[in-house]
Amino acid sequence: MSQPPGQQPLQGGFGAPQDPQQGVPQQGVPQPPVQPQPPAQPPVPPQAPPGQPPQSPSAQPPQVPPSAPPPGYGYPQGPGPYNSGPGPYGQQPGPYNSPPQPGGYGQPNPYGQQPGPYQPQPGPYQPQPGPYGGYGYPPQQFPGAPVPPPSGGRNFFRSTPGLVTAAAVALLLIGGGAWFALGSGDGDAKPTAGKSEDVEPSASEGVDQGDGTGGGREEQDDLNAGRKDGESKVLWLQTNDVDLPRNGADVYGPWFVGDTVVKAMYRQIVGYSAADGKKKWTLPLPAEVCSAPVAPTADGKIVIGIKDGTTDKSLCNQLQMVDLKTGKGGWKKEVQESGTFDILTDITLAISGNTVTAARTGNSNAYRMSDGKELFGKLPGECQPYAFAGGAKLIAAESCPTGDYETTQNQIQELDPATGTARWTYKLAKNWEVDKVYSIDPLVISAKNDDEKSWSVFALNANGTLRSQLAGGKDKFAPRCGGGFVVFGSNLEGCVGVAADASTFYMATEAETSGTERTNKVVAFSLDTGKAKWRADAPAGRQMTPLRMEGGKVLVYLDPTYDKGGAVATVAASGGAPTVLQQHPASTARIESSFYSAELDYVDDRFFVTSGRVSASNDEEEMKTSTMMAFGE
Numbered sequence: 001m002s003q004p005p006g007q008q009p010l011q012g013g014f015g016a017p018q019d020p021q022q023g024v025p026q027q028g029v030p031q032p033p034v035q036p037q038p039p040a041q042p043p044v045p046p047q048a049p050p051g052q053p054p055q056s057p058s059a060q061p062p063q064v065p066p067s068a069p070p071p072g073y074g075y076p077q078g079p080g081p082y083n084s085g086p087g088p089y090g091q092q093p094g095p096y097n098s099p100p101q102p103g104g105y106g107q108p109n110p111y112g113q114q115p116g117p118y119q120p121q122p123g124p125y126q127p128q129p130g131p132y133g134g135y136g137y138p139p140q141q142f143p144g145a146p147v148p149p150p151s152g153g154r155n156f157f158r159s160t161p162g163l164v165t166a167a168a169v170a171l172l173l174i175g176g177g178a179w180f181a182l183g184s185g186d187g188d189a190k191p192t193a194g195k196s197e198d199v200e201p202s203a204s205e206g207v208d209q210g211d212g213t214g215g216g217r218e219e220q221d222d223l224n225a226g227r228k229d230g231e232s233k234v235l236w237l238q239t240n241d242v243d244l245p246r247n248g249a250d251v252y253g254p255w256f257v258g259d260t261v262v263k264a265m266y267r268q269i270v271g272y273s274a275a276d277g278k279k280k281w282t283l284p285l286p287a288e289v290c291s292a293p294v295a296p297t298a299d300g301k302i303v304i305g306i307k308d309g310t311t312d313k314s315l316c317n318q319l320q321m322v323d324l325k326t327g328k329g330g331w332k333k334e335v336q337e338s339g340t341f342d343i344l345t346d347i348t349l350a351i352s353g354n355t356v357t358a359a360r361t362g363n364s365n366a367y368r369m370s371d372g373k374e375l376f377g378k379l380p381g382e383c384q385p386y387a388f389a390g391g392a393k394l395i396a397a398e399s400c401p402t403g404d405y406e407t408t409q410n411q412i413q414e415l416d417p418a419t420g421t422a423r424w425t426y427k428l429a430k431n432w433e434v435d436k437v438y439s440i441d442p443l444v445i446s447a448k449n450d451d452e453k454s455w456s457v458f459a460l461n462a463n464g465t466l467r468s469q470l471a472g473g474k475d476k477f478a479p480r481c482g483g484g485f486v487v488f489g490s491n492l493e494g495c496v497g498v499a500a501d502a503s504t505f506y507m508a509t510e511a512e513t514s515g516t517e518r519t520n521k522v523v524a525f526s527l528d529t530g531k532a533k534w535r536a537d538a539p540a541g542r543q544m545t546p547l548r549m550e551g552g553k554v555l556v557y558l559d560p561t562y563d564k565g566g567a568v569a570t571v572a573a574s575g576g577a578p579t580v581l582q583q584h585p586a587s588t589a590r591i592e593s594s595f596y597s598a599e600l601d602y603v604d605d606r607f608f609v610t611s612g613r614v615s616a617s618n619d620e621e622e623m624k625t626s627t628m629m630a631f632g633e
Contacts, residue, residue, distance in 0.1 A: 226587025231565065234588055235606065235630040236277030240614050240623055242266055248615020251627070252292035256603045257300035257324040263610060263628070264289045264304055271327050274606060277630060281327030290316035293349045293356065293390065294493045297369055300324045303356045305347050308334070315344040319358065321372065331372035338363045338377065348491050350390035355417035357388040362399070364388070366420060376420035383411055387490040389437035397434035397492060410434050412445065414464060424464030432456070436481055437492045438507075439500035442467075442527055446479075459505065459527045468530035475523055475532075476510040480545070482597060482612055496600060499546040499554050503527055504573065506546045506554050509535075517541040522554065522571060534575035544569070544578060547600060557600050557607075560589040566609075568602050582607060584631050594626055606632040 223234040242249075244266055253263035260280055262271045269283040291305030303321050307314040321330035335344060335358050347358045354369045364385040366375040378384060383400035394417045400409040411427040412434055428434070428447060435455075436446040443460045459467040479497035497508040505525045511518040520543045524533040538544040542564070544556040553570035556578055560566040565584030571577075584592060584607070597612030609629045616622035 223588055223591075224585070227585045230583060231585045232582045232607075232631045232633055234585065235275070235632045237591065237626060237630075238272070238277055238628040240625045240627050242268065242614075243619070244614060244622060248613060248622075249288070250613050251599075251611055252289055252304065254599060254601060254608060254610050254628070255296050255302060255324055256601065257296065260325065261603075261608065261628075262324045264292060265614065269304070269322060269327070271324065272628075274603070274608075274630070277628070283322060283327045283329060285320070287314065287318070291347050291349050291358075293351045295351065295391065296324055297351055297354070301330070301369055303349060303351070303367070303369065305349055305358070316347050317344045319349075319356075319367065319372070321369070333367060333372045333374075335365055348387055350388040350394070350493065352388075352390035352392075352394035352417045355390075355394065357385075357390070357394070359385050359387050361386050364396075366417070375418060379415075379420055379422075383409075385413075387434075387492045389440060389492040391440040393440050393443070395437055395440065395443065395492070397437075397490065402430070407431060408433060410447075412460070412464070426460060426464045426466075434492070435490075436479075436495055438479065438495055438498045439505065442500055442502060442505075444498075444500055444505050444527070457505075457507075459530075468525075468527055470505065470525050470530045471532065473532060475521070475535075477507050477523075478510040478520070479507060482599070496547055497545050499548050500527070501549050501552070501573065504533065506571075508543075508545050511543050519543060522546055522556065524573075524575060536571050536575045536577070539578065544571075545600070547602060550602075555602060557602075560584065560593045562589065565589045566592050566607075568607050582631060582633075588629075591626060592629060595629070606630055 223237060227233065242265060249266040251263055251265045253261075255262045256274065259274050260271045261274045262269060264270075266288055267285045269285070269289070271280040271282075272278065273280055285306055287307040287310055289304055290307050293302060296302040301321060301323055303319050305316050306318040306320055307316055308318050309315075317335040319333040319335060321332070322328070323330060335347060337344065343361055347360045350357050350359075351369065355366050355375060356369050357364055357366045362384055363378070365377050367373065368375055379396075379398075383398040385396040385398045387397045389395040389397075394415045396413045396415050398411050398413060400411060402409050408431050409428070410433050411425055413425050414423045415421065416423060431451050432447050432449050434445060435448045438444040438446055438457070443462075445458055445460065447456050447458070448454065449456075456469065457472075458469040461467045477497075479495050481491070481495040499506045503526065505527055506522055507525070509521045509523060511520045517540065519538045519541060521535045521537055522544060523535050525531065526533050539558065541561060543559045545559070547555045547557055549555065550570060553572055556569050556571055558567040558569055558578065558580070563586060565586045565588060567580050567584060568582040569578035569580045571579075582602075582605070592609060595609050595611040599608075599610040599612055601608045601610070607630070611625070611627045614622070614625050614627055616625055
């Protein structure tokens with residue numbers, strides 16, 4: 001194997017489970033994949049949530065592909081290349097009517113009216129089938145991987161932007177009609193988000209403390225009636241109050257600005273009081289929300305993507321700035337097509353400083369947050385971004401043409417958010433794709449190779465050189481990454497189960513089963529060597545998920561079980577048992593575990609659980625679905 005010029009080989013790396021430190025891998029050279037694991041076992045009852053863990057990352061930071069596959073890590077074996085067993089985040093089969101996928105999505109298509117994870121149990125307090133005792137988190141086959149196309153293999157449309165074939169056109173034209181014609185023309189002539197002055201919030205009736213439906217103090221008191229000494233209070237519980245289309249809708253957010261928590265769903269954005277759950281404002285929208293960043297600007301501004309119409313052929317090409325403090329709409333912009341095959345059915349948004357980016361396969365645009373002015377579009381050279389990660393830095397995952405649809409070439413760049421100028425470039429080996437960005441600062445990247453069914457996690461220095469590659473050993477890991485299903489692009493952000501400080505990266509392992517109980521660990525890796533520093537066990541019968549760093553410690557969430565409420569805790573940077581900060585009531589554990597694809601947030605000593613999608617089999621159950629729950633003192 002060759003190594004990149006001017007870079008020295010690293011010690012350690014991912015090897016076979018029997019010898020996690022085999023050999024001296026060169027920098028940037030992925031280890032060969034190992035033999036698949038046995039198929040997943042059938043799910044077990046909710047009190048012992050099912051899960052077939054993904055394997056440890058199986059390769060070095062991809063630079064040069066391996067030549068021969070020895071035994072070792074890879075995807076667990078099962079029917080088809082993307083079979084996924086039940087995961088620690090719940091036996092929620094995946095949503096897109098495809099064979100089981102790496103992200104754990106193996107359920108019938110909810111958009112085809114098949115039963116699946118978006119169909120809640122009767123009643124507002126009923127949990128979905130199983131994760132962590134009830135979470136609807138899709139299991140991960142390898143951490144952070146986006147759902148691949150139903151046929152398996154790499155995402156052709158993302159990987160080879162220079163090769164759009166008749167198959168892509170056929171996909172866009174399914175159902176008849178001229179798809180591309182719908183994406184052109186004067187934006188003002190379409191049913192768009194409207195001019196900024198037309199987008200104003202409406203006054204919202206106060207929602208009484210309780211279940212979010214205006215039931216008042218009785219419901220609030222009922223939720224806390226069984227609370228024991230030492231347990232926190234249920235501050236409020238919201239249930240759905242939006243008449244949704246028959247297949248439901250994704251939830252974007254929540255975002256926290258002062259004492260306001262905001263989420264977007266379907267054709268509205270709503271701001272709630274974080275203290276009591278009452279609505280502060282509602283911003284109606286003319287069409288469905290189709291994309292949003294994971295975080296707003298420091299001053300509480302965000303840009304969301306809205307469809308340009310209300311049909312199933314509508315494009316996700318309308319950008320609307322919103323002030324989350326007031327609920328007022330600001331500037332509006334249409335993402336213009338760039339060339340015949342600029343596919344705007346999917347875009348992903350990221351914010352870095354005063355810049356918001358809109359990315360999709362082969363094209364991207366950047367706009368100034370303050371006024372919507374376009375800052376840059378196509379970058380110099382042949383390699384173009386298909387996704388961004390924002391925050392303290394603007395990181396671009398880019399695809400480069402190879403002239404061969406069987407071969408992909410990715411690279412990573414840090415861009416100047418104001419100009420798009422590259423500050424450095426890190427090129428991956430062929431057929432390795434950037435999958436997720438687990439941390440921006442320090443920069444920790446997940447990459448995958450679909451052909452070899454291999455996965456790698458590595459850290460880069462501030463100048464874009466390789467810092468380390470994680471040596472996974474025999475552990476199996478289970479980050480959970482949201483962002484929904486994206487065909488023409490990728491979501492790089494939004495992962496939990498991971499955290500990082502300046503010197504250490506923390507990641508949750510898959511659950512291990514002992515009898516009817518399941519538990520896991522958090523493993524700390526040195527970002528300088530890639531080697532494991534320590535492993536901290538979750539409490540017996542519990543699983544814990546790193547959320548972020550808090551005061552120099554790892555903030556974790558302890559999942560609820562059938563007889564215990566969830567909890568917020570910290571693990572010291574040196575390891576050890578978790579210290580509980582907030583214990584949730586056992587009496588509401590079933591409600592706490594009922595949220596599908598839950599978002600977990602701990603802000604100002606309050607803990608929020610928010611459903612990632614709302615759907616039901618009928619209108620009555622839809623309006624009983626729990627959508628957000630808050631705990632505090």
